[in-house]
Amino acid sequence: MPEKGFQDYYPDEASYCYGCGRLNEHxxxxxxxxxxxxxxxxxxxxxxxxxxxxxxxxxxIASLIDCHSTGTAAAxxxxxxxxxxxxxQRPAGGSFPRFVTASLHVDYLRPTPLGVPLEVRGRVTxxxxxxxxxxxxxxAERQVCARGEVVAVQMPEHMTPRK
Amino acid sequence: MPEKGFQDYYPDEASYCYGCGRLNEHxxxxxxxxxxxxxxxxxxxxxxxxxxxxxxxxxxIASLIDCHSTGTAAAxxxxxxxxxxxxxQRPAGGSFPRFVTASLHVDYLRPTPLGVPLEVRGRVTxxxxxxxxxxxxxxAERQVCARGEVVAVQMPEHMTPRK
Numbered sequence: 020m021p022e023k024g025f026q027d028y029y030p031d032e033a034s035y036c037y038g039c040g041r042l043n044e045h046x047x048x049x050x051x052x053x054x055x056x057x058x059x060x061x062x063x064x065x066x067x068x069x070x071x072x073x074x075x076x077x078x079x080i081a082s083l084i085d086c087h088s089t090g091t092a093a094a095x096x097x098x099x100x101x102x103x104x105x106x107x108q109r110p111a112g113g114s115f116p117r118f119v120t121a122s123l124h125v126d127y128l129r130p131t132p133l134g135v136p137l138e139v140r141g142r143v144t145x146x147x148x149x150x151x152x153x154x155x156x157x158x159a160e161r162q163v164c165a166r167g168e169v170v171a172v173q174m175p176e177h178m179t180p181r182k
Numbered sequence: 183m184p185e186k187g188f189q190d191y192y193p194d195e196a197s198y199c200y201g202c203g204r205l206n207e208h209x210x211x212x213x214x215x216x217x218x219x220x221x222x223x224x225x226x227x228x229x230x231x232x233x234x235x236x237x238x239x240x241x242x243i244a245s246l247i248d249c250h251s252t253g254t255a256a257a258x259x260x261x262x263x264x265x266x267x268x269x270x271q272r273p274a275g276g277s278f279p280r281f282v283t284a285s286l287h288v289d290y291l292r293p294t295p296l297g298v299p300l301e302v303r304g305r306v307t308x309x310x311x312x313x314x315x316x317x318x319x320x321x322a323e324r325q326v327c328a329r330g331e332v333v334a335v336q337m338p339e340h341m342t343p344r345k
Contacts, residue, residue, distance in 0.1 A: 032234070032235065033234050035232045035234065035235055036232060036233055036234065036239060037230060037231050037232055037233075037239040037241065037242065038239060038241050040232070043230060043232060044230075045230035046230060067200060067206055067207075067208035067209060068200050069198045069199060069200055069203070069206060070199055070200075070282070071195070071196050071198065071199065071280070071337070072195065072198055076199060076200040076201060076245075077248055077282075077283045077286065078200065078201050078241065078242075078244060078245030078248050078249065079200065079241075079245075081241060081244040081245065081248065081286060081288075082239075082241030082242075082244065082245070085240055085241050085244065086241065117234070119233070119240075119290070119293075120240045120288075120290050121289070121290055122287070122288065122289045122290065123240065123244060123286075123287070123288045123290075124285070124286070124287045124288075125244075125283075125285065125286045125287075126284070126285045127282070127283050127284055127285065127286075130282075174234070
């Protein structure tokens with residue numbers, strides 16, 4: 020059985036996100052994992068994720084950075100709280116906290132080729148209270164194509180799902 | 183016949199963008215227009231463009247800001263060059279130049295409700311050579327939900343479509 024991604028530990032009601040919700044059948048369903056002190060996500064853009072023919076759409080790159088970074092924030096906060104999934108792969112608290120994005124910045128360094136898998140790597144640069152800052156790079160064929168930073172904040176109570 | 187959007191003046195080979203390409207049948211196909219010295223785009227998120235239930239996905243908001251701003255940059259550059267569509271709606275140069283995103287910044291100010299149309303308004307804050315800077319706000323029900331800035335650069339020759 021493959022290792023679970025961070026997003027598999029979100030509670031069900033927080034798992035409909037277009038970018039990373041395992042329950043959004045129309046979405047991207049990205050999965051993020053620890054790799055030492057960094058986090059990693061691999062994603063294969065679909066043929067229609069085009070900017071101009073041959074290159075990946077910048078909004079998709081922003082979306083990958085966004086969701087991988089909020090996932091990284093959730094995993095880092097859980098780890099900082101000692102809430103680490105055990106061998107049965109259930110985090111001590113039952114699920115990871117859900118983070119939302121306060122700000123997102125992306126620098127597009129070079130055109131990103133379409134048709135190859137992308138790698139997103141994240142690194143926590145600050146963790147303080149309910150705020151986690153994550154820097155991320157997106158690579159294709161081992162070339163860095165974009166660099167991003169996300170300020171993520173643990174989801175406030177008033178932002179619970181609207182019926 | 184409804185007024186054409188900026189994106190309708192892109193050359194065909196630059197019209198497959200997932201966010202704004204009129205020829206991308208799977209994409210968002212946003213349309214942007216002048217409104218005095220500002221630009222405006224209206225978009226109705228689809229039910230699957232969810233963050234958590236009831237709220238719009240942040241990556242979609244980033245995508246709207248991105249494509250509306252590159253469209254604004256193209257229209258502003260065309261207007262600065264006197265390349266304004268005539269009554270027959272054909273720009274003097276035949277088409278608008280295509281801009282790509284060098285950097286994108288989004289501040290998410292409040293959760294954006296899902297189920298209502300969004301308005302994206304753009305304003306050119308700098309235009310110099312091949313670079314245009316656009317600031318944008320995204321509103322729902324007349325409340326500003328996000329604010330963004332895009333540095334757009336006229337598409338370099340080496341980024342012509344890859345076959």
